[in-house]
Amino acid sequence: AQTVTQSQPEMSVQEAETVTLSCTYDTSESDYYLFWYKQPPSRQMILVIRQEAYKQQNATENRFSVNFQKAAKSFSLKISDSQLGDAAMYFCAFALYNTDKLIFGTGTRLQVFP
Amino acid sequence: GAVVSQHPSWVICKSGTSVKIECRSLDFQATTMFWYRQFPKQSLMLMATSNEGSKATYEQGVEKDKFLINHASLTLSTLTVTSAHPEDSSFYICSASLLAGVGDTQYFGPGTRLTVL
Numbered sequence: 001a002q003t004v005t006q007s008q009p010e011m012s013v014q015e016a017e018t019v020t021l022s023c024t025y026d027t028s029e030s031d032y033y034l035f036w037y038k039q040p041p042s043r044q045m046i047l048v049i050r051q052e053a054y055k056q057q058n059a060t061e062n063r064f065s066v067n068f069q070k071a072a073k074s075f076s077l078k079i080s081d082s083q084l085g086d087a088a089m090y091f092c093a094f095a096l097y098n099t100d101k102l103i104f105g106t107g108t109r110l111q112v113f114p
Numbered sequence: 115g116a117v118v119s120q121h122p123s124w125v126i127c128k129s130g131t132s133v134k135i136e137c138r139s140l141d142f143q144a145t146t147m148f149w150y151r152q153f154p155k156q157s158l159m160l161m162a163t164s165n166e167g168s169k170a171t172y173e174q175g176v177e178k179d180k181f182l183i184n185h186a187s188l189t190l191s192t193l194t195v196t197s198a199h200p201e202d203s204s205f206y207i208c209s210a211s212l213l214a215g216v217g218d219t220q221y222f223g224p225g226t227r228l229t230v231l
Contacts, residue, residue, distance in 0.1 A: 033219075035219070037222075042224070043152075043205060043207075043224065043225045044222065044223075044224045044225070045158075045207065045209070045222035046222075047219060047221070050219055091157060091158070100146050100148070100163055100211060100218070101160060101163070102148070102158075102160065102209075102220055104157045104158050105157065106156070106157050107156075107157050
């Protein structure tokens, strides 16, 4: 069975600084997708970034980038130039290539201080 | 693009009544829709997966007779909580994906807060 672990229940960062959120996962499969979703106080889940496991290049989306280490089964999210609007719960999620089921981690609450 | 709506955004009902929650994909046809439940300060728990025109697949421990799912079209799925009880109070979130069976990105609705008195 696949599992996703987020070991940081809470993180904080100063505005304009950089923060990294950790995520590890466990699977015996080789074809899968990894995601980071953001859930602000509105509770709307927003896709932040997506990574295909077969791609060695780390995905980036503007200020958001990942460090995907397939051998170590690690998928961390780096937020650069943090903004107040980045404050939210961040969920790491995993999906096998041949299924639809998303497996979520327990989430990391990010606070951004001015 | 890829907008998913839910209605209602919140609902309060009396114990024993049934409540229907709608999930719509507004600008795309969703092959697959998903229903999640989220307790306060916890992660999302998948309840069921539904494909248009076929029966939903429920996760282990989810009562299919209590949580009725109908995926009537490629843009609409409904979740009916039958004979609701206070323990069913929760935040229910739906999501939709374009492609089935390939781990495609899921786009989420804004959620529905259900309170059962």
